Amino acid sequence: MYDFQRKRVYDWENAQSWFTREISYLTEQQVRLIIERLDKIFKRNTTIKFKNGRGGSWAVENEVHLRKSWALNYGVIFHEYAHILTKDLHGRQFICAYCNLLNLFHPKQPSFDELCQTMYQFRVSHDCFDEWRRKHKLSRRHEPFESVPEIQVVEKPKKKRVSAKQRVMKLLEEYSFLHVEGPTETDTPTPWVYGQFDSSGDPNDPWCDFHYCEGNSWLEIERRCLDYIKLWNAGVKGEYQEG
Numbered sequence: 001m002y003d004f005q006r007k008r009v010y011d012w013e014n015a016q017s018w019f020t021r022e023i024s025y026l027t028e029q030q031v032r033l034i035i036e037r038l039d040k041i042f043k044r045n046t047t048i049k050f051k052n053g054r055g056g057s058w059a060v061e062n063e064v065h066l067r068k069s070w071a072l073n074y075g076v077i078f079h080e081y082a083h084i085l086t087k088d089l090h091g092r093q094f095i096c097a098y099c100n101l102l103n104l105f106h107p108k109q110p111s112f113d114e115l116c117q118t119m120y121q122f123r124v125s126h127d128c129f130d131e132w133r134r135k136h137k138l139s140r141r142h143e144p145f146e147s148v149p150e151i152q153v154v155e156k157p158k159k160k161r162v163s164a165k166q167r168v169m170k171l172l173e174e175y176s177f178l179h180v181e182g183p184t185e186t187d188t189p190t191p192w193v194y195g196q197f198d199s200s201g202d203p204n205d206p207w208c209d210f211h212y213c214e215g216n217s218w219l220e221i222e223r224r225c226l227d228y229i230k231l232w233n234a235g236v237k238g239e240y241q242e243g
C-alpha cells in the first residue's frame with residue numbers, strides 16, 4: 001500500500017495547536033490510563049512499549065511504541081491510536097479515526113470545521129467523519145481527557161557521561177607537557193603527576209614536592225593537571241621545552 005499523504009499529514013498536524021511533537025507532558029501512568037480507556041471504548045487490547053533514546057514512535061497491530069523523551073502527549077497518542085484502529089497507513093480512514101479521536105477526546109476538542117479547514121490547506125484528504133463515528137457508536141456522551149500543563153515531565157536523554165579518566169586522557173593528548181605516571185601501568189598503580197616544571201623543585205610548581213597523588217583518584221589527577229594548565233595559560237611555562 002502506498003502511503004500517499006504521509007508527509008502532508010505530518011506537516012498538517014505539526015502546524016496545529018492541539019499537536020505538540022517535542023514535549024512529553026504526560027507520565028507513563030497517565031498514558032497507560034488513556035490507552036486503557038480507549039481500549040474499553042474500541043474493544044481493543046493494546047500493548048504499550050515505552051522506548052528510551054532518540055528515534056520515532058509507531059504502532060503495529062495492537063502495539064504502540066512511544067518515545068519517552070517526546071511522544072507522551074495527546075497529539076502523538078491519538079495519532080498512534082488511529083493507526084491501531086485503521087489499516088490504511090495515513091490514508092482517508094486513518095484521518096477519520098484520528099479526527100474523531102481529537103474531536104471527542106482531546107482536551108482542546110478541535111471542531112470538525114477547524115480540522116477540515118486546516119486539512120484543506122495542507123491538501124490532506126479524508127473519508128466521512130460521521131459515518132466512522134456511527135460505525136464505532138461514538139457520541140458526545142464520551143468526555144474528553146483532562147487538560148494538563150504542557151510541560152516536559154519525562155527527562156530528555158542525558159548526554160553521555162564522561163569520566164574523570166577520559167577527561168584526563170584528553171588533557172594529556174592536548175597538553176604534551178603533562179605527565180601522569182602510574183595508574184595506566186598495572187604494576188605501579190600509584191599516580192604521579194608532573195607539569196611543565198623541572199622535577200627537582202621549581203618554586204613555581206604548586207605541587208613541587210608533592211607529585212605523588214594520594215588516594216589514586218582520577219578526579220585528583222584531573223585537578224592537578226588543571227592547575228598546571230592554568231599556569232601554562234598564564235605564561236608560567238617552567239622548564240618545559242615545546243617540540
Ligand SMILES: [Zn+2]
Pocket residue numbers: 079083090
Ligand atoms: Zn503515523
